[in-house]
Amino acid sequence: ETREREKTNIPSLKIGFNKVFGYYIEVTKTHRDKVPEGYIRKQTLVNAERYITQELKELEERILSAQEERVGLEEALFKGIRQEIVNHKGPLKRDAELIAMLDCLQALTRIAQKNGYTRPVVDQGDEIDLKAMRHPVLEEVLGQDAFIPNDVHLGEECARFLIITGPNMAGKSTILRSTALTVLMAQMGGFVPCESAKIGVVDKIFTRVGATDYLSRGQSTFMVEMSETANILHNATEKSLVILDEIGRGTSTYDGLAIAWAVSEELLKIGEKGAKTLFATHYHELTKIASRDQRIKNLSVAVKEWGEEIIFLYRLIEGPANKSYGIQVAALAGVPGHVVRRAKEILEEIEAQGHVRLEQEGGEPEGLKKKAPRQLTLPLQCPRQCLRLKKAGEYIRDVDLNNTTPLEALNFLAMLKQEIEKG
Ligand SMILES: Nc1ncnc2c1ncn2[C@@H]1O[C@H](COP(=O)(O)OP(=O)(O)O)[C@@H](O)[C@H]1O
Ligand SMILES: [Mg+2]
Structure with a gap:
């Protein structure tokens, strides 16, 4: 550019580039008469003319082919390095x-x-005794002072099957996971996050925890839960450690409780002693199962009531939890006050009617008998007068499909049909 400027004595001469014409020399109209002979006009603008020269064309070709060459070289070098890596x-x-x-x-x-x-004592025995166990990750995140250690003992004869109850957020899952992790770490030859640990070797660790997102794979949470449970029932031995976190949650209360109960019975039937199991559940009814079998032991995670609120102590204690505190936890989580108050009212109503009881023919086991036959007014069991045709749509809308069994749905449909036919 400088050279062309000096040669032509045009100070405003510029070399530019565009996609249509490639490189060009631009000269403002005022200097048009100074343009030398070799310049070939390409384009006329309002204030300027654009030219090319033979030399510029040749330069352009060299620049453009250099770019292509660069890309080619780069690719060849890259492939070379790749090949070199493959060779080694x-x-x-x-x-x-x-x-x-x-x-x-x-x-x-x-x-x-x-x-x-600590260095665990690993033997061929059938006991797992963990003192002051922590969760390796949570301890790291919360800090050692903030994390509350717990003892977990799975016995040979007694307490092989621990049922852990307690409100949501109380620390049930944490205890389950820590136990599984501790056993795994010990069996892989590592030290464990406990004060002391005695671990009878297990042949397998089965876990049914968390509802991770399988929906994208087209499986409902409940299906995943049940197929994992099925796998455990098929493959666990009496030397296995089974961790069950809230199974039965993905379906209606009674279904869920019934399944949890039956699965527990089945796990206890494995081999001669039953599989060693930790079962966290919010079904308090399940704690009743303990009275029937000395291998089952009820534990719970302690909470303290403080007026209307609850404080989590994260301490594992003997005995079942006496309340679920679900509403207090909802309040803690920021559910609006009026919704929480309404939930309390509904709970009182339900409790007064004794509705939340396991309905079982024959009344077994004790303490689970349905107290009052009176039914609660829920959409599926609504009184006839409100089932008028024009209301049918509303009732259908109110059905909670996620908590409706096929049988309930069929009954509901039959009821609707009956009402509609009556006119
Ligand atoms: N032992 C513990 N010490 C301190 N914090 C804990 C402890 N256990 C649980 N937490 C805290 O409580 C939260 C909920 O625990 P989690 O085990 O998921 O409860 P749950 O399964 O009963 O709903 C954890 O994320 C953790 O922050
Ligand atoms: Mg949990």
């Missing part, structure tokens, strides 16, 4: 594995030192 893939993979292993081992060592893990 064996040793490289081995190195990566070794480094990963070292990384793991040193991480385990460091955390064991930092958080005061």
Whole structure:
């Protein structure tokens, strides 16, 4: 550009580029008469003319082909490096594995030192006795002072099957997960987050925890829950450790409780002693099962009532929880006050009617008999006078499909049909 400026003596001469004409030389109209002979006019603008020259064309070609060449070279180099890596893939993979292993081992060592893990006693016995156990991740996140350690004891004869009750957020899942993790860490040869630990080797650890998002795979939460439960029932042995976190949650209360109950019975039938199990549940009714079998033990996570509120103590104590505190937890979570108050009213109504009882023919087991036959006014059981045709739509809208069994739905449909036919 400078050279062309000096050669032509046009100070405003510029070299530019656009996609249509490529490189060009732009000269303002005022200097048009100074344009030398070799310039070829390409484009006329309001205030300027654009030219090309033979030399510029040649330069342009060189620049453009250089770009192509650069891309080609880059690709060739990249492919070369790739090939080089492939040629050494064996040793490289081995190195990566070794480094990963070292990384793991040193991480385990460091955390064991930092958080005061202990060397577990692992034997062929049938007992698991964990003293002052912590959750390795939560302890790290919350800090050692904030985390409340707990003892978990699974016995040989007694207390092989622990039912842990307590409100939501009380720390049930944490105890379950810590136990499974501790056993796993011990059996892989690591130190464990306990003050002391005695672990009879287990052959498998089964877990049914959390409702992770399987919906994208086209399976409902309940289906996932049940197929995992089925897998446990098919494959657990009396040497296995089974962790069940709230099974039966994905369906209606009675279905869920019935399934939880039957699954518990079945787990106790495995082998001679039954599978060692930790079962966290919000079905208080299930705690009644303990009175029938000395292998079952009720535990709960302590909470303290403070006026209207509850305080979580995160301490595992003997005996079942006496209340579910669901409404208090809802309030803690920020559900609006009037909704919480309304929930309390509804709860009182339900409790007064003795509706939340396991309905079972023959009245077994004790304490689960339906207290009052009076039915609660829920959409599925509404009094006839409100089932007039014009209201049918509203009732259908109010049905909670996620909590309706096929049988309930069929009954509801039959009722609707009957009412409509009566006119
Ligand atoms: N032992 C503990 N010490 C301190 N905080 C705990 C402890 N256990 C649980 N928490 C806290 O309570 C939360 C809820 O615990 P979680 O085990 O999920 O309760 P649940 O299963 O009973 O609903 C955890 O995310 C954690 O922050
Ligand atoms: Mg939980």
